[in-house]
Amino acid sequence: QVQLQESGPGLVKPSQTLSLTCTVSGGSISSGDYYWSWIRQPPGKGLEWIGYIYYSGSTYYNPSLKSRVTISVDTSKNQFSLKLSSVTAADTAVYYCARAGVTATLDYWGQGTLVTVSS
Amino acid sequence: QSVLTQPPSVSAAPGQKVTISCSGSSSNIGNNYVSWYQQLPGTAPKLLIYDNNKRPSGIPDRFSGSKSGTSATLGITGLQTGDEADYYCGTWDSSLSAGQVFGGGTKLTVL
Numbered sequence: 475q476v477q478l479q480e481s482g483p484g485l486v487k488p489s490q491t492l493s494l495t496c497t498v499s500g501g502s503i504s505s506g507d508y509y510w511s512w513i514r515q516p517p518g519k520g521l522e523w524i525g526y527i528y529y530s531g532s533t534y535y536n537p538s539l540k541s542r543v544t545i546s547v548d549t550s551k552n553q554f555s556l557k558l559s560s561v562t563a564a565d566t567a568v569y570y571c572a573r574a575g576v577t578a579t580l581d582y583w584g585q586g587t588l589v590t591v592s593s
Numbered sequence: 594q595s596v597l598t599q600p601p602s603v604s605a606a607p608g609q610k611v612t613i614s615c616s617g618s619s620s621n622i623g624n625n626y627v628s629w630y631q632q633l634p635g636t637a638p639k640l641l642i643y644d645n646n647k648r649p650s651g652i653p654d655r656f657s658g659s660k661s662g663t664s665a666t667l668g669i670t671g672l673q674t675g676d677e678a679d680y681y682c683g684t685w686d687s688s689l690s691a692g693q694v695f696g697g698g699t700k701l702t703v704l
Binding site for chain 1: 626684691
C-alpha cells in the first residue's frame with residue numbers, strides 16, 4: 475500500500491519561501507509509471523493543482539504559480555519537495571502531496587499539512 | 594473561479610439517489626479522462642472514480658461515473674449519512690494553460 479506523508483514548517487512569514495517535503499513509502503518514486511504531485515486547498519475553498527514532477531526530474535507547473543514554484547525529487551530518499559517563494563496570506567492552505575497516473579488520476583494522497591503565512 | 598463547473602450543493606434523503614454534474618470544455622473533459630474525489634470533513638480527498646467510470650478497489654458500486662461530451666456525472670445510490678462530504682471532479686486540461694484542473698466542489702447533504 476502506497477503512503478505519502480508531508481512534512482515542513484506550519485508557519486511561514488510573508489515574502490519568505492515555503493518548503494515542504496513528501497516522503498513516499500510502499501512504492502518507488504523511480505518506478506516510472508507515475509507523476510508526483512502537489513495540490514493545495516485554502517481554508518473553506520476548493521482544490522488547486524500546484525504541479526507535478528516525474529522521477530527523471532521533468533516538471534509541469536500551474537501557469538498561475540509557475541514563476542514562484544519549484545518542485546524537485548530525491549530518488550535516493552524516495553522523496554519529492556515543493557518550494558513556493560514570495561508567499562503572502564493568499565498562500566495559506568492545506569498542502570497535499572499525491573500520486574498521479576498517466577490519465578491524471580490522483581490515486582494516493584497524503585494527509586495534508588496546514589501552512590499559515592503570517593508575521 | 595474553477596475551470597470545471599459543479600453545483601455548490603446537492604441534498605437527498607437516506608436511501609435515495611443523487612447525481613452531481615461537472616461541466617467543462619473540449620480542452621479538458623471533452624478530450625481527457627475524468628476522476629471524482631470524495632473529501633470527508635477534515636480529511637484528505639479520496640479517489641472515488643477514475644477514467645470516467647472505473648471504481649478503485651474498495652469503492653462500493655453505489656458510486657458510478659459517466660461522461661458525455663464535455664460533461665461528466667457522479668451518481669450515488671442508496672445514500673447513507675456517511676456519504677455527507679464534498680465531491681470534486683478533476684481532469685487534465687490540454688489548453689495553452691495546460692495542467693490538472695478541478696471543479697469547485699459540491700457539498701452533499703444527506704437529510
